[in-house]
Amino acid sequence: MTHPPVRRFKDFRWDDTSLLAYRQEAGVPFKDVTRQILFEAPDLLGELRYFEVAAQGFSSLERHDHRHAVVILRGHGRCLVGDSVYDVGPLDLVDIPPMTWHQFKASQGEPLGFLCLVNVERDKAQLPSETDLAEMRGNPVIDGFLG
């Protein structure tokens, strides 16, 4: 543990907690997302991160074998989970099951910030192929969301 037992919150930053890039891999489309790892420890099998998508930004459209357990902390936006689109706001819960296409989009006027719990041991995200995208866009709900 490299931080004290209590870390203070201020303006959606935490003491002794680094502000990180959202994703290192090249070629993954996303817009204006930051990441802070709030809890990771050798004896903890879950990892809790805080992501913040700036107003009008979006996370990458992806799926993977691991589950995402999300708690919205600030702002409003929409999220795609499989075939459905949901409006989300503060403290709503979003459960993204394995191998389910998902994406978060922030509303026009404010950042969308959320906690995301994952297993420490997890697979890498998969991005949609052209075929996957065409299939998704065949669903008017998803097509409307992707824009």
Next chain:
Amino acid sequence: MTHPPVRRFKDFRWDDTSLLAYRQEAGVPFKDVTRQILFEAPDLLGELRYFEVAAQGFSSLERHDHRHAVVILRGHGRCLVGDSVYDVGPLDLVDIPPMTWHQFKASQGEPLGFLCLVNVERDKAQLPSETDLAEMRGNPVIDGFLG
């Protein structure tokens, strides 16, 4: 998964999420605490719960081999972590390492609500013996907190 992908938040309750008793075992001192399990799934190695301690209430004084990763969601209060007492407020993080005595107390005027991440597989809490308590009270900081 017995709930939909998105569960709405309202007044510190969530749709399709049961309000549970804090603790089943008899003889454990605590006061006015409720529990909601926000995320538990067979493929998730962490479990995310929301605890709420009513104004002037407190969680049990305990320790265990598993780590607690806490995010305060509402209210103010104080917590004991080992030999130290901290004031806590919304979105502060509290990291409770293994085998560390800890307790949360809500302030006078408002409930103290917090998320707590633990491993699904974990040991039971240990309560202080008379000897443990006497030793703790030998430290004026802890003695003042225990009241």
